[in-house]
Amino acid sequence: xxxxxxxxxxxxxxxxxxxxxxxxxxxxxxxxxxxxxxxxxxxxxxxxxxxxxxxxxxxxxxxxxxxxxxxxxxxxxxxxxxxxxxxxxxxxxxxxxxxxxxxxxxxxxxxxxxxxxxxxxxxxxxxxxxxxxxxxxxxxxxxxxxxxxxxxxxxxxxxxxxxxxxxxxxxxxxxxxxxxxxxxxxxxxxxxxxxxxxxxxxxxxxxxxxxxxxxxxxxxxxxxxxxxxxxxxxxxxxxxxxxxxxxxxxxxxxxxxxxxxxxxxxxxxxxxx
Amino acid sequence: xxxxxxxxxxxxxxxxxxxxxxxxxxxxxxxxxxxxxxxxxxxxxxxxxxxxxxxxxxxxxxxxxxxxxxxxxxxxxxxxxxxxxxxxxxxxxxxxxxxxxxxxxxxxxxxxxxxxxxxxxxxxxxxxxxxxxxxxxx
Numbered sequence: 001x002x003x004x005x006x007x008x009x010x011x012x013x014x015x016x017x018x019x020x021x022x023x024x025x026x027x028x029x030x031x032x033x034x035x036x037x038x039x040x041x042x043x044x045x046x047x048x049x050x051x052x053x054x055x056x057x058x059x060x061x062x063x064x065x066x067x068x069x070x071x072x073x074x075x076x077x078x079x080x081x082x083x084x085x086x087x088x089x090x091x092x093x094x095x096x097x098x099x100x101x102x103x104x105x106x107x108x109x110x111x112x113x114x115x116x117x118x119x120x121x122x123x124x125x126x127x128x129x130x131x132x133x134x135x136x137x138x139x140x141x142x143x144x145x146x147x148x149x150x151x152x153x154x155x156x157x158x159x160x161x162x163x164x165x166x167x168x169x170x171x172x173x174x175x176x177x178x179x180x181x182x183x184x185x186x187x188x189x190x191x192x193x194x195x196x197x198x199x200x201x202x203x204x205x206x207x208x209x210x211x212x213x214x215x216x217x218x219x220x221x222x223x224x225x226x227x228x229x230x231x232x233x234x235x236x237x238x239x240x241x242x243x244x245x246x247x248x249x250x251x252x253x254x255x256x257x258x259x260x261x262x263x264x265x266x267x268x269x270x271x272x273x
Numbered sequence: 274x275x276x277x278x279x280x281x282x283x284x285x286x287x288x289x290x291x292x293x294x295x296x297x298x299x300x301x302x303x304x305x306x307x308x309x310x311x312x313x314x315x316x317x318x319x320x321x322x323x324x325x326x327x328x329x330x331x332x333x334x335x336x337x338x339x340x341x342x343x344x345x346x347x348x349x350x351x352x353x354x355x356x357x358x359x360x361x362x363x364x365x366x367x368x369x370x371x372x373x374x375x376x377x378x379x380x381x382x383x384x385x386x387x388x389x390x391x392x393x394x395x396x397x398x399x400x401x402x403x404x405x406x407x408x409x410x411x
Binding site: 053055056057058087089090097110111112127128201202204230231232234235237238240241244247 | 304352377378379411
């Protein structure tokens with residue numbers, strides 16, 4: 001090819017590129033403004049509005065009915081925690097008020113949650129700040145190649161009919177796989193969670209989880225967590241700051257209302273003898 | 274270890290005067306004996322309406338226990354209690370109360386609150402998350 005020909009081809013290519021409209025396919029780094037069609041499409045999604053309260057007794061029952069396939073060395077750690085709990089000295093896994101994270105938020109929370117649908121995204125908001133927030137991207141993107149690990153990981157999802165299929169990676173190795181507030185271990189890295197979230201009744205939601213954690217589980221663990229829909233306004237999610245319970249309300253030397261941290265024993269109240 | 278805890282507790286109680294060491298954070302309710310129910314009567318020392326667990330401190334006496342020893346009663350979060358008809362004014366310092374509780378396994382003066390009768394206001398309050406395991410609650 002002569003230089004003249006090459007220049008002509010380059011010129012043609014540049015002209016062609018310039019003529020193409022900006023779109024997600026051409027610039028994957030942009031979140032484009034949603035169109036009226038995008039907003040209208042949300043109306044076709046299943047109704048997950050309202051506040052969802054967890055089925056706590058069922059969480060407890062599944063410890064026996066969906067036993068976690070712990071690796072033998074891990075099973076020993078869990079047994080020790082169970083023994084401590086039975087003796088009345090439970091280990092407080094979440095007393096530091098850090099997020100429950102993935103997958104424990106889904107597995108053991110006693111607090112309500114709500115779903116928000118916006119174009120390209122499903123967002124979960126927990127009631128307590130220990131539950132926090134999950135962003136599930138439904139705009140067709142994939143996982144980043146090397147995400148910074150976080151408590152909730154990087155989640156992408158797509159709808160299969162009325163089921164939201166979610167894939168989560170990039171979770172901090174310290175994030176716990178907990179089966180109760182007193183029994184669980186860190187996932188220790190390479191956690192992968194696949195969820196099928198769907199209604200199982202007009203006001204019943206199921207999160208079918210498959211938890212893959214090769215450093216602590218002998219095989220992928222499948223289990224389900226169930227939520228009840230509440231519409232009464234008294235179930236509106238309210239603020240819940242976990243660390244507030246570690247503070248006392250006092251006045252400082254200027255008469256200002258201040259929080260003063262108090263000493264504790266394992267995060268439990270210590271009644272004076 | 275136990276002596277250290279006792280010292281720390283006493284120091285905390287003295288430091289903060291009438292308000293006692295509050296609870297915090299998430300912890301398992303397995304430290305309570307749900308097979309036992311104890312009833313105590315006394316007056317409210319402090320009603321700590323805060324996350325993650327609301328705590329009621331009562332100056333009380335139970336059969337065979339030290340008279341006028343402070344008890345700490347734990348409940349769920351303010352949000353959950355509000356749904357059960359509570360509010361932060363349900364109990365006030367000085368109110369006379371009678372409380373049913375599941376006691377701490379280790380025998381110290383504390384427990385999980387089952388229900389409380391406020392004899393000063395005439396109102397009663399109960400706490401049971403398991404009763405509300407259905408959809409469409411009013």
